[in-house]
Amino acid sequence: MALKKDTAGSYMFLAPAAVIYVSVVVFPVFYSLVVSLFKWNGIAKMEFIGIGNFTSLFGDPVFHKAISNNLKWIILSLFATMTISLGFAVILNKQFRGRTFFRGYFYFPAVIAPIAVAIIWRWIYNPSFGFINQFLKYLHINFRQTWISDPAASIYAIFGASVWQGMGGPMLFFLAGLQTVPEEVLEAATIDGASNPKRFFLITIPMMKETFVIVIANLVVGAMKVFDIVMGLTAGGPNNATQMMSFYMYSQTFRYHNVGYGTAIAVLMVIFMMIVIVPYVSFTARKD
DSSP states (O other), X not given: OHHHHHHHHHHHHHHHHHHHHIIIIIHHHHHXXXXXXXXXXXXXXXXXXXXXXXXXXXXXXXHHHHHHHHHHHHHHIIIIIHHHHHHHHHHHTSOOTTHHXXXXXXXXXXXXXXXXXXXXXXXXXXXXXXXXXXHHHHTXXXXXXXXXXXXXXXXXXXXXXXXXXXXXXXXXHHHHHHTTSOHHHHHHHHHTTOOHHHHIIIIXXXXXXXXXXXXXXHHHHHHHHOOHHHHHHTTTOSTTTTOOHHHHHHIIIIISOOXXXXXXXXXXXXXXXXXXXXXXXXXXXXXX
């Protein structure tokens, strides 16, 4: 009898959180799936078209460009952002004067609002008086680039701004992971004659596998959801050169009032993320 009372009490305590979760997560997900099957402008009567929105998307060249850019962003994040973050974490894990200050200094961009970061980098990339072109001019380098107006360079320019802001989070994860590696293991490897690179690649990195799982998953999800920095710097231009799935979803839903079409993009985004993340996390967990 007491066990039943405890169980009932547990469900009562869980009920408020369950109601909130169902209201703000479960219901919107299923409702979005339903809306993606309709042609709807958000106001007029919904017209059922089945998978028409999805078939239109697969024939949409702008959506193809958005997928391509998101894939580029994922690859760049895994190679550039992760490598830079790990490098800073290794340096800031060493003992030196002012280490705490520099940890906060390099993490600081992560707490700035993304739209503010976009404004900062819009000035830096300004072709007439921006910092980069002016610095090149000061070095007497005859090179002037319209960083965010050039279709070939704009996606990489935006990614550069994103790295400046986004490396702080992974850096903290790597710092935490580095501090879990036992010093005795590293000292034993040194006594056995292992060089610093061997200790790092053969001992430190394998012992940080859980950290890498978290960082990689976060970077992939973040790359699929990238929006603010694109909105603030190029708004998907020039000529859709920096179009992303999240921004295209926003444009179709709120600019052009194609709510069903935009919701279909959101559904595909969730599916793509699950295709990448779920097998990856399951595989790494199974290896443990």
